[in-house]
Amino acid sequence: MMAxxxxxxxxxxxxxxxxxxxxxxxxxxxxxxFCLMYMAALLGNSLLLFIIVTERSLHEPMYLxxxxxxxxxxxxSTTTVPKMLAxxxxxxxxxxxxxxxxxxxxxxxxxxxxxxxxxxxxxDRYVAIxxxxxxxxxxxxPVIRKIGLAVVTRSFCLNFPSIFLVMRLKFCRTNLxxxxxxxxxxxxxxxxxxxxxxxxxxxxxAILAIGLDAVLIAVSYLLILRAVFQLSSNNARLKALSxxxxxxxxxxxxxxxxxxxxxxxxYGHIVPSYILNLLANFYVLIPPMFNxxxxxxxxxxxxxxxxxxxxxxxxxxxxxxxxMMQKMS
Numbered sequence: 001m002m003a004x005x006x007x008x009x010x011x012x013x014x015x016x017x018x019x020x021x022x023x024x025x026x027x028x029x030x031x032x033x034f035c036l037m038y039m040a041a042l043l044g045n046s047l048l049l050f051i052i053v054t055e056r057s058l059h060e061p062m063y064l065x066x067x068x069x070x071x072x073x074x075x076x077s078t079t080t081v082p083k084m085l086a087x088x089x090x091x092x093x094x095x096x097x098x099x100x101x102x103x104x105x106x107x108x109x110x111x112x113x114x115x116x117x118x119x120x121x122x123x124d125r126y127v128a129i130x131x132x133x134x135x136x137x138x139x140x141x142p143v144i145r146k147i148g149l150a151v152v153t154r155s156f157c158l159n160f161p162s163i164f165l166v167m168r169l170k171f172c173r174t175n176l177x178x179x180x181x182x183x184x185x186x187x188x189x190x191x192x193x194x195x196x197x198x199x200x201x202x203x204x205x206a207i208l209a210i211g212l213d214a215v216l217i218a219v220s221y222l223l224i225l226r227a228v229f230q231l232s233s234n235n236a237r238l239k240a241l242s243x244x245x246x247x248x249x250x251x252x253x254x255x256x257x258x259x260x261x262x263x264x265x266x267y268g269h270i271v272p273s274y275i276l277n278l279l280a281n282f283y284v285l286i287p288p289m290f291n292x293x294x295x296x297x298x299x300x301x302x303x304x305x306x307x308x309x310x311x312x313x314x315x316x317x318x319x320x321x322x323x324m325m326q327k328m329s
Contacts, residue, residue: 009170009192015100015177017083017093020277031088034281037289038081044292045070051305058301061139062128065121066295068148069250072117073288075110079103080181080284087180100182101163107284108162108184111258112205113155114287115213118251120147122220125244130227158209165201169193178273183280206259214255221248246298250291257283 019027052058052067080103086092095103127138162184172192179186188198221244228240257279296302 009172012097012171012175014094014096015175015182015187017087017095017180017182018176018178019087019093019180020274020281021178022274027088031085034081034088034285035085037285038077038085040293041073041077041285041288044296045074045288047306047309048292048295048302049074051302051309055305058305059141061124061135061144062121063302064144065117065124065147068151069114069117069121069291072110072114073291075106076114076284077288079106079110084180084281095182100177100187101166104166104182104184104187105159105163107181109155109159111283112158112209113151114254115210115258116151116154118247118254119213119216120151121247122217122251125247126220126224128243129224129240154209158205161201165198169195169198179277180281181284186276186280210255210258214259217251242298246294249294250287253290254283254287257286 020030023030048070049067052063052070083092083095083103124139127135131138166184166187169188169191170193171190174190177186177190185198185202188195188202224240224244228237231237231240260279296306
C-alpha cells in the first residue's frame with residue numbers, strides 16, 4: 001500500500017462482482033433465460049463441431065471456418081457465463097485478481113477471434129462467388145490452417161497489452177465490480193488513476209480491429225453484390241445470394257451489440273450502467289446461441305446430418321429400451 005493525496009492505493013487481491021445494478025431483486029429470474037441460452041450455445045456449437053470434424057465431406061473451407069466460429073463461440077460464452085450464473089444463483093461474486101484478468105483476457109481474445117473469423121468467412125464467400133474457378137486453388141487446406149493460426153495470433157497479440165494496462169492501475173475506493181463478469185473497461189473505471197491510456201486502447205481496438213474487420217467485410221459484400229447483379233439469370237442471382245444469407249445474419253447479430261457496447265463505454269458517464277451491462281451480456285450470449293441455429297437451419301448439408309444424429313440417438317434409445325423390456329419379461 002502507498003498513501004498519496006490522503007488516499008490509500010492498493011492492488012486488489014480480489015474483486016466482488018455485483019451483477020446488473022438495479023436488478024438485484026430479480027437476478028434469479030434473469031438467470032433463467034441466461035442459463036437456457038448458455039445451454040443452447042453449448043449444445044448447438046458442440047454438435048456443430050462434432051458434425052464437421054467427423055464428417056469428411058464437410059472438410060471444405062466454408063465448414064472449416066464455421067468450426068472455428070463454433071470453437072470461438074464456446075470459448076466466449078464458457079469464459080463468462082458459468083461465473084455469471086454462480087453470481088445470480090449463489091451470490092458467489094468473489095473472484096481473484098488473477099482469475100479476473102484471465103477471464104477478461106480470454107473473453108476479449110475470443111471476441112477478437114470471432115470478428116476475424118467472420119472476415120475470413122466473408123473472404124471465402126467472395127472467392128466462391130467472384131472467382132469460382134479459382135476457389136479450390138486459393139482456399140487450400142494449408143491456406144486455411146495459416147488463416148486459423150493468424151486469427152489466434154492476432155487475437156492474443158492485440159489483446160495482450162490490456163493485461164498490463166489494468167495491472168498498472170491504482171485502486172483506492174472499492175473492489176466492488178458493477179458487472180456480471182470481468183470486463184476490461186468496467187475494471188478500468190474502478191481505478192483512482194488516470195485511465196486515459198485504457199480508454200484510448202479500448203477505442204483503438206474498437207476501430208482498428210473490430211472496425212477494420214467490419215469495413216473489409218462490407219467491401220467484400222459490395223464486390224459480391226456487383227458480381228451477383230452481373231449474372232444474367234435471376235435463379236443464379238438468388239442461389240448466389242442464398243449462400244451468403246446465413247453469414248450476413250451472423251454478422252449483423254455479432255457486430256450490432258458489439259459496436260454499441262464498445263462506443264457506449266467511451267461515454268460511460270452518460271449511458272446508464274445497467275444498459276452497458278445488458279449490452280455486454282448480449283454479445284457473450286446471443287451470437288453463441290443463434291450462430292449454430294442459423295447455420296443449421298439454412299445449410300442443408302448440416303441440417304441433414306443434425307437430423308441423422310438425432311435419429312441415431314433415438315434409434316439407440318429405442319433398441320436399449322426394447323432390450324430392457326425383454327430382460328424384465
